[in-house]
Amino acid sequence: MDNLLQFSPMQSSVDEGFWHRLSSLKLNKLGIDDSPINIFGFYAPCSHSQVSNYLTVLSESLPSELSEASLIPEPSRGNRNRCSVPGILYNTNTVESFHALDKHSLLNKEAAKIWDDILTGKAVEDCSLLSRFLVISFADLKKWTFNYWFAFPALVLKPPATVVNLKPASHWFSVAEAESVSAACNEWRSSKLTADIPFFLVTIDSNSRATVKLLKDWEACRSNAHKILFGFYDPCHLPNNPGWPLRNFLALISARWNLNSVQFFCYRENRGFADMMKSLVGEALITVPQEWKDTMPNVVGWELNKGRKVPRCISLAQSMDPTRLAISAA
Amino acid sequence: MVLSQKLHEAFKGTVERITGPRTVSAFKEKGVLSVSEFVTAGDNLVAKCPTWSWESGEPGKRKPYLPPEKQFLITRNVPCLRRAASVEEEYEAAGGEVLLDDEDNDGWLATHGKPKETKSDEDENLPSMESLEISKNSSIKQIPSYMGPEEEEDIPDMAEFEDPSNVIETDPSTYLVAHEPDDDNILRTRTYDVSITYDKYYQTPRVWLTGYDESRMLLQPELVLEDVSQDHARKTVTIEDHPHLPGKHASIHPCRHGAVMKKIIDVLMSRGVEPEVDKYLFLFLKFMASVIPTIEYDYTMDFDLGSSSN
CATH class of the missing domain: 3.40.140.70 (Ubiquitin-like modifier-activating enzyme ATG7 N-terminal domain)
Incomplete structure (x- = not known):
């Protein structure tokens, strides 16, 4: 269960x-x-x-x-x-x-x-x-x-989303991936154009190279990326729970892109830099009935x-x- | 020391481009900063410690001599896990503090992690910022924020109006931390907004503290004094109007900042380290950590301080 x-x-x-x-x-x-x-x-x-x-x-x-x-x-x-x-x-x-x-x-x-x-x-x-x-x-x-x-x-998902494999990002990624994700996130956070964009995609290619992309690049990413994670700036510090912004993000992901399984990435920092020990990665399972979108x-x-x-x-x-x-x- | 020479060249070049030579000598000779040096040092702090940012503050309080978007520096939501007052009780029990530099009588205290250890060299002039080892079982009492509805009889007690309309639905996906018991042994994490302004009169940076209790309700400035090293709480910390923000805030009075910074700079120079003006705020914040030892703001340094451990 x-x-x-x-x-x-x-x-x-x-x-x-x-x-x-x-x-x-x-x-x-x-x-x-x-x-x-x-x-x-x-x-x-x-x-x-x-x-x-x-x-x-x-x-x-x-x-x-x-x-x-x-x-x-x-x-x-x-x-x-x-x-x-x-x-x-x-x-x-x-x-x-x-x-x-x-x-x-x-x-x-x-x-x-x-x-x-x-x-x-x-x-x-x-x-x-x-x-x-x-x-x-x-x-x-x-x-x-x-x-x-x-x-x-x-927005409340009904039935509620369940989670498997929620753990620190450093355990979820390989060493090379974690390094690359950290570097890509730090770059995203230090550019004036993207520093305050709190929802993003992280794609990882087969050579463990990570890139951070805007949500609107989803269609392009899904066709060529090896792995895709849905990232967000997580204000929460708790080790076993993602923060509130993920809720509406999951609603968007299931309503627009019809995904039943979502790998999410709770991005957290230490002293202003990406911290893969405190950031979390997990897989949310969503079952949404067809009529959901009507109301x-x-x-x-x-x-x-x-x-x-x-x-x-x-x-x-x-x-x-x-x-x-x-x-x-x- | 090829690297430090190179740094020195870069430093001189930068400073000469930005300021006149008289101001440069004031930094090394008096430990003070010109306005443009403050901006340079602030830019460097923001670049190296990104939890800090420049802000413009209240439009009506803007200083014409500072760039409008760089009026002061601030880092918000900085944790303060224990009261400096109770840390010091334990600390004094473990050996007490070392008063620095009696001849000038400036009253800065070193907070040495290892009491009893006597040092004879100039290191003593540098307030030691080694992080204090504090046992986790320190009992910290809950200090009520003065803003609570119970405190003022004038305030209509909204707590009586617990909402019957059930606006907060029971939602299985909401994670609620279990109710904290009213137990004196529970650690009360306060948070602080720490800001740095430029004090035109003393020509030094100046630190301001805005405290919040564990539910992020504003703390009365007097309660902030519990998070200040107790000697300073009585002497050097005052409660005044913030130059860029509304309201009264606790501030570490800058009257001795120039003199202490000058000593720190002298110690560095005696070790052959050429101090750079864009590193001023790192040194300054390290020095401030002796005044507010339990407020965990960021001043990570990535440069050679001339450590005597070689």
């Missing part, structure tokens, strides 16, 4: 600057307008054996107050420590409306965008569309407290707060409240 493939959930991290900019946007520009705001976050491959990487939002995640026409922030490209992820923020005006938000339908709405991009092939062209996130929040600007809840929508799969992804289904709360009165600042400055 094969084991169920279990994914470690994505976790959020909010830089203080995000709340500072949201507050000034709210006070100076948005007012009581509570329509959703397009934002973006970023993550990077895990780079330490003890801690996972987080999906981070900071002040640049929000549109600038000054930007006139568009409220859509522009992520800067080419930073290897910032793979951008499109997100959406629902900031309510009252605590009651925060609780009244229909979380189920908001999550489905974001997942529908991912599913649509998979079916149309947009996600193959621009794989940053495979991961999305949403935040619901209530910013109490009288008390400088922020209640919020992140979700990372993941959108189920979705999961609300973040737990210390294991509980509750929002998070942060108080920034110490750094934002003008009266407290005046007292501490006196």
